[in-house]
Amino acid sequence: MSTPSAPDPLAQRFVQFALQAGVLRFGEFKTKAGRLSPYFFNAGLFDDGAKLGRLAECYAERILGCGLDFDMIFGPAYKGIPLAAALAVELARRGHNKPFAFNRKEAKDHGEGGTLVGAPLRGRVLIVDDVMSAGTAARESIALIRGAGATPHALAIALDRQEMATEVAPDGSVRDVPHSAVQYVQRELGLTVCAIARLDDLLHYLERQQDPEMAAHRQRVLAYRARYGVS
Structure with missing residues (x-):
């Protein structure tokens, strides 16, 4: 599993931005799968207008670069909600005005009611989220979109960790599977996945940095990737 032959300019800018914003950090972090990861990505720390605006620019640039053809945007609760709204604003600024919607975790029993907020779900829907660990949120979004009579078309995420997903075995234990959540969504659910980085x-x-500390981080990330990574 070698790194790509040439760096992607947008991805490199995004990694630097995420580090500067404190969204991407190095250390020792326990993942949902119970692994000890040498890095952590928390999109909730894109927590002011300037950061969110710049994040939306990165999403829009990648989505337009991927050539995705879609009719509307859906943001799954909770982190996907500001992402969908910010992306809709940025795409409109670039001449691609798209309606957007998001869901509530609990159904509202007054007012307009239901779990969906925003534009009606219709046509080809782009789901926007931060990262995928097991693909659970993606499956829930897909079911919700199909239930509304629309078509889940593609998924945009900020970071593809390129690591093995997990599943619960019949005996209740958690085991690694030889594919990532992104690969599962692509191969089994039939959606195009477009990641900023x-x-x-x-x-x-990390390879291009001269700082010895960054070199040490790279070695730890490489070791983690050798154990849990997918191509």
Whole structure:
């Protein structure tokens, strides 16, 4: 599993931005799968207008670069809600005005009611989220979109960790599977996945830094990738 031959400019800018914003951090972090990861990405820390605006620019640039053809945007609760709204604003600024919607975790029993907020779900829907660990949120979004009579078309995420997903075995234990959540969504659910950056891009960024501390981080990330990574 070698890194790409040439760095992707948008991905490199995004990695640097995420580090400067404190969204991407190095250390020892326990993941949902119970792994000890040498890095952590928390999109909730894009927590002011300037950061969110710049994040939306990165999403829009990647989505337009991927050539995705879609009719509307859906943001799954909770982190996907500001992402969908900010992306809709940025795309409109670039001449691509798209309606957007999001869901509530609990159904509202007054007012307009229901779990959906925003434009009616229709046509080809782009789901926007931060990262995927097991693909659970993506499956829930897909079911909700189909239930409304629309078509889940593609998924945009900020970071593809390129690591094995997990599943619960019949005996209740959690085990690794030989594919990532992104690969599962692509192969089994039939959606195009467009990521601003991938783990390969983070390794490229670290490789180009002269700081010895960054070199040490890169070695730890490489070791983690050798154990849990997918191509």
